[in-house]
Amino acid sequence: MNKTTAAVAAVLLGIGLAGTSHAAAPFPASTSAPSSGTQFAVEEFDMTLSVTGSGRTWARAVVLTCPAADTDRHSDSAAACAELVEAGGELDALPGDSHGCTREFDPVTAWADGTYRGRPVHWSKTYPNACALDSATGTVFRF
Numbered sequence: 543m544n545k546t547t548a549a550v551a552a553v554l555l556g557i558g559l560a561g562t563s564h565a566a567a568p569f570p571a572s573t574s575a576p577s578s579g580t581q582f583a584v585e586e587f588d589m590t591l592s593v594t595g596s597g598r599t600w601a602r603a604v605v606l607t608c609p610a611a612d613t614d615r616h617s618d619s620a621a622a623c624a625e626l627v628e629a630g631g632e633l634d635a636l637p638g639d640s641h642g643c644t645r646e647f648d649p650v651t652a653w654a655d656g657t658y659r660g661r662p663v664h665w666s667k668t669y670p671n672a673c674a675l676d677s678a679t680g681t682v683f684r685f
Contacts, residue, residue, distance in 0.1 A: 587631070589656035589663060591616070593675070593683055596648045604685045605656075621681040631658030633665045639680040643673035650675050652683050 592603035604615045608623035616622055629635040633654055651668045652675055669675040675683055 587626070587656065587658045589626075589654050589658070591683060591685065592653045593672075594651045594653075596650065602685065606682075616685045618681050618684065622684075625680050625682055626658065631661065631663065633663075633679070633682070634667070636679050636682055638678045639676065641673075641677050643671060643677055646671050646673075648672070652679065654682075 587608050589606050590603060591606055592601060594601045606616050606619055606622055606626075608619070608626065610616075610619035610623055625636055626633075628637055633652075648671045649668050650672050651666055653666045654663055655665075656663050669678065
């Protein structure tokens with residue numbers, strides 16, 4: 543099973559857990575050697591990022607590997623990795639991309655599960671709409 547299929551399966555299995563704390567086993571930290579010149583050195587990390595829509599009518603997921611890998615399905619994995627490093631792996635501290643949003647209520651929930659520098663990450667947060675998610679999380683959840 544490839545990483546993308548596993549990520550989507552994890553999202554679909556986890557959808558019923560919205561609003562509850564869960565303790566899924568973290569993804570193992572990558573043991574491959576980093577590419578030369580990378581700013582991450584041995585501080586690699588892997589996260590499954592997912593977003594579910596209002597009423598759980600849709601779901602999207604990707605696996606983000608940092609340093610960015612050629613196999614990543616994230617639309618801008620290098621920028622997402624840089625933003626996670628800037629936030630120290632704390633998804634509530636992402637620099638975001640502050641911009642105005644409508645007051646439309648169409649909630650979306652963002653999830654992140656995996657490891658950051660060997661530390662397990664299990665995070666989720668619901669936003670009033672996709673624009674609010676984008677404004678708060680910047681590149682990380684743009685996939």
